[in-house]
Amino acid sequence: MIAIDIVGDEDLELLLEEVASVYGYDFTDYSKASIKRRINRICLIDKHKSFTELRYKILNDQSYLSRFIEEVTVNVTEMFRDPTFYKTLKEKIIPQLGVNSFIKVWIAGCSTGEEVYSISILLHEAKLAHKAIIYATDINPTVLETAKKGIYPISQMKLYTENYQNSNGTEDFSTYYSANYDHVKFKEYLRKNVIFSTHNLVSDRSFNEFQLVICRNVLIYFDKILQDKVFNLFDGSLESLGYLALGSKETIRFSDLNLTYKQINKEKIWKKTR
Amino acid sequence: MEKNKINPKIEILVIGGSAGSFEVLLQILPKIKFDIDFVVLVVLHRKHNSNTSIADLFGNKTSIPVYECEDKDSLVPGNIYFAPADYHLLIEKDRTVSLDYSEKENYSRPAIDITFKSASDVFKEKTLAVLLSGANRDGANGLKYISQNYGTTIVQDPNEAEISTMPNEALKIFEPNYILGFKEIIKLINSL
Ligand SMILES: C[S@@+](CC[C@H](N)C(=O)[O-])C[C@H]1O[C@@H](n2cnc3c(N)ncnc32)[C@H](O)[C@@H]1O
Numbered sequence: 001m002i003a004i005d006i007v008g009d010e011d012l013e014l015l016l017e018e019v020a021s022v023y024g025y026d027f028t029d030y031s032k033a034s035i036k037r038r039i040n041r042i043c044l045i046d047k048h049k050s051f052t053e054l055r056y057k058i059l060n061d062q063s064y065l066s067r068f069i070e071e072v073t074v075n076v077t078e079m080f081r082d083p084t085f086y087k088t089l090k091e092k093i094i095p096q097l098g099v100n101s102f103i104k105v106w107i108a109g110c111s112t113g114e115e116v117y118s119i120s121i122l123l124h125e126a127k128l129a130h131k132a133i134i135y136a137t138d139i140n141p142t143v144l145e146t147a148k149k150g151i152y153p154i155s156q157m158k159l160y161t162e163n164y165q166n167s168n169g170t171e172d173f174s175t176y177y178s179a180n181y182d183h184v185k186f187k188e189y190l191r192k193n194v195i196f197s198t199h200n201l202v203s204d205r206s207f208n209e210f211q212l213v214i215c216r217n218v219l220i221y222f223d224k225i226l227q228d229k230v231f232n233l234f235d236g237s238l239e240s241l242g243y244l245a246l247g248s249k250e251t252i253r254f255s256d257l258n259l260t261y262k263q264i265n266k267e268k269i270w271k272k273t274r
Numbered sequence: 275m276e277k278n279k280i281n282p283k284i285e286i287l288v289i290g291g292s293a294g295s296f297e298v299l300l301q302i303l304p305k306i307k308f309d310i311d312f313v314v315l316v317v318l319h320r321k322h323n324s325n326t327s328i329a330d331l332f333g334n335k336t337s338i339p340v341y342e343c344e345d346k347d348s349l350v351p352g353n354i355y356f357a358p359a360d361y362h363l364l365i366e367k368d369r370t371v372s373l374d375y376s377e378k379e380n381y382s383r384p385a386i387d388i389t390f391k392s393a394s395d396v397f398k399e400k401t402l403a404v405l406l407s408g409a410n411r412d413g414a415n416g417l418k419y420i421s422q423n424y425g426t427t428i429v430q431d432p433n434e435a436e437i438s439t440m441p442n443e444a445l446k447i448f449e450p451n452y453i454l455g456f457k458e459i460i461k462l463i464n465s466l
Contacts, residue, residue, distance in 0.1 A: 002415040031372035033364035074376040
């Protein structure tokens with residue numbers, strides 16, 4: 001799907017400014033190339049023939065806003081994506097968390113929840129779930145509804161089971177869900193210690209202190225300046241000696257945190273050293 | 275098969291490849307002379323979760339520094355970059371990289387089309403693009419887009435490509451500047 005852009009650079013800036021001032025969703029510091037592609041993609045899919053048409057629709061049809069947000073904020077995700085990351089969590093990080101009397105984890109940008117159930121499974125297997133709480137947040141309320149239900153297509157289970165096994169998971173993965181025709185539902189106990197809530201990393205503040213903050217494949221959509229702002233938000237939300245986990249191609253290398261955080265193994269996990 | 279002369283000064287060489295391209299890249303990349311003054315960016319379809327690092331694989335075979343991109347890395351002339359597995363790669367105006375974990379395109383992530391278009395948007399007529407062997411139709415539209423934006427386009431000779439589908443799909447929709455075998459591709463790159 002390639003076409004000459006309907007929304008150009010200046011249109012994009014104007015639109016993002018307006019969406020921010022009218023609706024309070026501020027995408028102005030998102031990575032320009034990505035967001036421009038997403039917005040032009042919406043034009044193709046929803047058949048807006050001009051920028052004016054798209055702009056009119058967004059600014060005058062509030063119900064279209066959620067569609068806009070859904071498309072702009074990519075919500076593709078997987079369970080146990082990058083098995084070696086989960087292996088390191090399981091073997092190096094989670095046991096460390098166990099020394100606390102109460103474990104608090106924040107999963108920011110959790111999308112439809114696949115990551116949340118993966119972490120919850122690790123906590124259960126480590127027998128730490130009873131004293132753990134997971135805050136799972138996202139900007140988009142629609143994906144959180146799916147996350148709360150924990151219902152996913154059965155067609156995905158082959159991949160997720162493989163990922164789970166590759167992360168050194170030793171249980172029978174199918175014990176974690178019940179299957180029903182073409183869907184599976186993850187077991188109730190896996191979401192018992194989870195609080196799902198909207199939280200916008202651009203505009204909302206720190207709301208607690210955690211020993212582990214996981215934010216994967218969200219910062220790639222932000223420019224460096226916004227990334228830096230969010231790193232500071234995470235820093236302010238981490239206890240000393242807490243851990244920050246990012247996506248497999250994301251880094252704190254360009255930020256001040258680089259000075260006070262130490263990388264664990266070669267994974268994208270850093271320990272706060274103060 | 276030469277349609278016109280290469281444009282002013284190439285600032286980026288983007289190469290897209292799929293099935294059957296790995297071996298061709300092993301021929302091409304090590305033979306690129308080390309003092310190039312443009313960026314080389316490769317989008318190669320490959321298995322996610324393959325443990326060997328692509329940068330190490332090629333890095334051992336050339337004196338040009340080879341990197342696998344991370345988010346917001348700068349594309350520096352004189353280096354070779356690979357798109358990481360399982361992310362789309364876009365280029366920002368300041369020539370840093372933005373990765374994107376969105377839907378596959380042409381059943382592919384990274385999609386060659388996405389990076390070709392993005393390179394063309396930033397580097398315009400200073401883009402040189404090569405489309406190699408492959409079993410699908412990714413890259414064809416992107417290459418055409420580059421051509422329409424006055425970049426220079428090369429399609430690997432379908433007679434030589436291990437799998438000719440990808441080159442042929444491109445040739446179906448537009449006429450590139452060159453259709454070349456890998457030896458001529460090397461010669462052309464080193465003449466820049
Ligand atoms: C590609 S998904 C990543 C999902 C999951 N973390 C993973 O790695 O598989 C990106 C998610 O970030 C969320 N997101 C985007 N902008 C956000 C913001 N400003 N605040 C919070 N979440 C945001 C999107 O709604 C989406 O669910």
